Amino acid sequence: MSEAVAQTVASRFSELYGAEPHGVWAAPGRVNLIGEHTDYNDGFVMPFALPHTAVAAVARRDDGILRLHSADVESGVTELRLDALSPESDKTWTAYPAGVVWALREAGHAITGADIHLSSTVPSGAGLSSSAALEVVVALALNDLFSLGLRGWQLARLCQRAENVYVGAPVGIMDQTASACCETGHALFLDTRDLSQKQIPFDLAAEGMRLLVVDTQVKHSHSEGEYGKRRAGCEKGAALLGVDALRDIPYADLDAALARLGDEEEVRRLVRHIVTENARVERVVSLLESGETRAIGPVLIEGHASLRDDFRISCPELDLVVDTALASGALGARMTGGGFGGSAIVLAEEQDVDAITKTVTEAFASAGFTTPRVFEAVPSPGARRLH
Ligand code: GLA
Numbered sequence: 001m002s003e004a005v006a007q008t009v010a011s012r013f014s015e016l017y018g019a020e021p022h023g024v025w026a027a028p029g030r031v032n033l034i035g036e037h038t039d040y041n042d043g044f045v046m047p048f049a050l051p052h053t054a055v056a057a058v059a060r061r062d063d064g065i066l067r068l069h070s071a072d073v074e075s076g077v078t079e080l081r082l083d084a085l086s087p088e089s090d091k092t093w094t095a096y097p098a099g100v101v102w103a104l105r106e107a108g109h110a111i112t113g114a115d116i117h118l119s120s121t122v123p124s125g126a127g128l129s130s131s132a133a134l135e136v137v138v139a140l141a142l143n144d145l146f147s148l149g150l151r152g153w154q155l156a157r158l159c160q161r162a163e164n165v166y167v168g169a170p171v172g173i174m175d176q177t178a179s180a181c182c183e184t185g186h187a188l189f190l191d192t193r194d195l196s197q198k199q200i201p202f203d204l205a206a207e208g209m210r211l212l213v214v215d216t217q218v219k220h221s222h223s224e225g226e227y228g229k230r231r232a233g234c235e236k237g238a239a240l241l242g243v244d245a246l247r248d249i250p251y252a253d254l255d256a257a258l259a260r261l262g263d264e265e266e267v268r269r270l271v272r273h274i275v276t277e278n279a280r281v282e283r284v285v286s287l288l289e290s291g292e293t294r295a296i297g298p299v300l301i302e303g304h305a306s307l308r309d310d311f312r313i314s315c316p317e318l319d320l321v322v323d324t325a326l327a328s329g330a331l332g333a334r335m336t337g338g339g340f341g342g343s344a345i346v347l348a349e350e351q352d353v354d355a356i357t358k359t360v361t362e363a364f365a366s367a368g369f370t371t372p373r374v375f376e377a378v379p380s381p382g383a384r385r386l387h
Pocket of ligand 1: 032035036037038039040171172173174175337338339
């Protein structure tokens, strides 16, 4: 399967650029099991990689030119000069790969040019990290072709910098690390403060369960302000409480912290979400490690309520997925990713999957919403060389 994909992407590269690529790489999108908006608060997250990937065929160049092409966008080859790359100058898809080249060069790595052809199956705007997949696949390809010797977490940091500074989206580190570091059959328990990681076995099929992703088809964009406002609110909370990051407020101290915030109602809600969400990640890890997988369902449900009521980033479509899935027997459900649209996840017994899918789809039709896209998510490999 991945061999066939690699061949297709490599042949398209040859048609476009008139020579064989020097290699073909893949990097996945991710779905986050639990730990939302905790990453820019130095907290915990727990994503796993999707089978959907961004694939890049790449050849190195030594003349200071970067050429970019995507199978998914109707435009020709974009040609850029490396010494002219400049942050926030590009509002199109090319900012992601160009931003990675810029970030690598800024960090002192001697990238001298490349021809890149990209093709992605990660749904865009669905909260499944299509941007991180694009960034990480380019970073990994250049890491190999220019023998940079960088580790997955280092590539993730550079990709985050590309997105923060070059693209101009104030995202955290979760998505890039998930794409770079996840492993088949595992969820990644990541401490975003120091990027320490633990791979947690997560094989739902072996226990008769499934995890569905329901893409509401409501598009979201992180550069559009609300994400940045939440981030600024969290930073204000940390400053008022005298800590480096909200991660430093232990769950046991939550009530005292909220009391200290007095009448800062909005900040109180944000702080309550982050502190309880970090605790939920730790609970999910310990439940999975002790084999109590079904017991994570209620934790996911609590997580959704917290994102909806305290962090206020859900939307009617996401709430409808969660409510109807739970009403038709799901073990747990919650929105996943940045919010304001995108996808929800549903944890269900295998035998309930068809009924849940049908009920959710019918509920969307009755509400007059666009038909959602439902698929099963299986923890898949992180970024890798295909060819
Ligand atoms: C987006 C960002 C991540 C993270 C999530 C919310 O996916 O890219 O860094 O903040 O939202 O958990």
